Amino acid sequence: MKKSYRTNAKVNLCLYILNQRPDGYHNLFTVFQEIDLYDTLTIEIIHPEADLQIHFTCDHPDLPRNDQNLVVKAAKLLGEMYGGRGHVHLALEKHIPIGSGLGGGSSNAAKVLLALSELWGLNLKKQDLIPYARNLGADVPFFLFGGTMIGQGIGDRLEVVREPVHKWVVLIDPQITISTVWAYKNIKLALTNVSQRGNFVTKFPEILEHLHNDFEYLVFPSFPILAELKSALLETGAESAAMSGSGSSLFGLFSDPAVAKASAAQLHERYPDFRFYVTTTIPTSASMLID
Numbered sequence: 001m002k003k004s005y006r007t008n009a010k011v012n013l014c015l016y017i018l019n020q021r022p023d024g025y026h027n028l029f030t031v032f033q034e035i036d037l038y039d040t041l042t043i044e045i046i047h048p049e050a051d052l053q054i055h056f057t058c059d060h061p062d063l064p065r066n067d068q069n070l071v072v073k074a075a076k077l078l079g080e081m082y083g084g085r086g087h088v089h090l091a092l093e094k095h096i097p098i099g100s101g102l103g104g105g106s107s108n109a110a111k112v113l114l115a116l117s118e119l120w121g122l123n124l125k126k127q128d129l130i131p132y133a134r135n136l137g138a139d140v141p142f143f144l145f146g147g148t149m150i151g152q153g154i155g156d157r158l159e160v161v162r163e164p165v166h167k168w169v170v171l172i173d174p175q176i177t178i179s180t181v182w183a184y185k186n187i188k189l190a191l192t193n194v195s196q197r198g199n200f201v202t203k204f205p206e207i208l209e210h211l212h213n214d215f216e217y218l219v220f221p222s223f224p225i226l227a228e229l230k231s232a233l234l235e236t237g238a239e240s241a242a243m244s245g246s247g248s249s250l251f252g253l254f255s256d257p258a259v260a261k262a263s264a265a266q267l268h269e270r271y272p273d274f275r276f277y278v279t280t281t282i283p284t285s286a287s288m289l290i291d
Contacts, residue, residue: 001119002044007111008146008282009037009102010139011169011244011251015213017187025138025154026184031161031207032103032139034146034282035169040093041071041108043115048086052079055087060094070109070136077132078113084120097275099177101245103143109136110143130156147284163204164283167253168260170238172229172267173275176248178219183246187218208253211242219247226250232270236263253281 013031020026054075056065063069067076071090078084090112096104110133117124126144133140138155148161220227226243229250233241237259238252254260257278264276 001048002042003115003119004040004042005111005115006038007041007096007104007107007143008034009096009104009107010034010142011102011171011249012213012242013148013165013207013211014242015215015245017214020188021154026187027153028151028155030151030155032142032149032151032155033165034148035171036279036282037096037102037171037277039096039104039108041111041115042091042093043112043119044089044091045086045119046089050086052084053087054079054090056090056092058092058094060092060098062098063092063094070105070140071112074109074112074132074136075116077135078116078120078122081132082120082122084116088116097173097175097249100173100249101178101243101247102171102249103139103245106137106140107143109133110140114144146282148281149284160284161204162284165204165208165281166283167208167255167281168257169277169279169281170233170252170254170260170264170267171277171279172233172250172271173277174223174225174229174248174250174271175274176223176226178223178247180246183215183218187215209240211240211253213242213244215246216243219243223248229267229271229274232267233263236266238263 010032013033016029018027054072056072075088096102098104113129113132129144130141133144134156141156142149148165150159230241233252241252243250260278264278268276
């Protein structure tokens with residue numbers, strides 16, 4: 001029994017940090033947007049009646065192969081909860097940049113939950129998997145559904161955005177790793193330095209016209225090249241641009257694929273050491289809706 005799956009990345013069309021909770025986490029308002037940039041996860045179950053064993057391989061040298069990896073954590077969690085059996089071989093082919101605010105690890109974990117539910121014959125609904133996804137990470141529940149979704153709480157309270165988002169995306173990976181822990185630890189101070197915050201945009205299509213990320217107030221002064229890259233996206237034709245998550249990836253939205261491709265070409269010539277991707281948003285479909 002062997003199957004391969006795409007695990008797509010996301011960007012945050014907006015990300016507002018609202019306040020810190022008593023448990024140390026932060027309440028936020030965000031809009032997750034799935035994009036057509038993906039890792040490939042292959043799962044094979046050998047000796048399906050044997051006691052559960054998890055074997056994980058990956059072509060990226062910097063990712064852990066043990067229980068520290070979300071892929072392994074997700075498989076063990078579901079297996080222990082539902083009595084999963086067999087020698088489960090998980091092979092991950094990485095294309096989503098790691099540590100870049102694109103949710104690659106969370107997407108991998110969500111796909112493991114969905115795939116093993118199918119392969120083990122559990123036939124769990126996506127809604128049934130949300131508690132396990134939440135246990136793995138705040139944005140893992142989003143990846144059970146994909147498309148376009150509003151995230152509140154710590155990002156795990158989800159609401160479907162039914163308006164289809166059809167955009168071309170130019171994504172920049174500056175290959176700078178930004179610690180999410182560092183970002184959240186320091187974000188409060190950064191926001192107090194914003195002189196006038198005002199009301200934030202929560203409706204479509206205004207969100208697409210006013211991409212926003214509170215982490216930019218913290219990250220851009222520490223990494224000025226990221227602010228430069230955002231400006232460069234706008235200068236080369238992006239209708240709007242922002243950093244995704246806590247960084248360090250930047251993205252711009254385009255309606256015209258020719259303009260998007262021309263922008264990526266110009267920017268790659270200007271910044272040859274960075275990686276550029278031209279992709280598209282994946283709009284919400286009926287199959288993605290919460291049960």
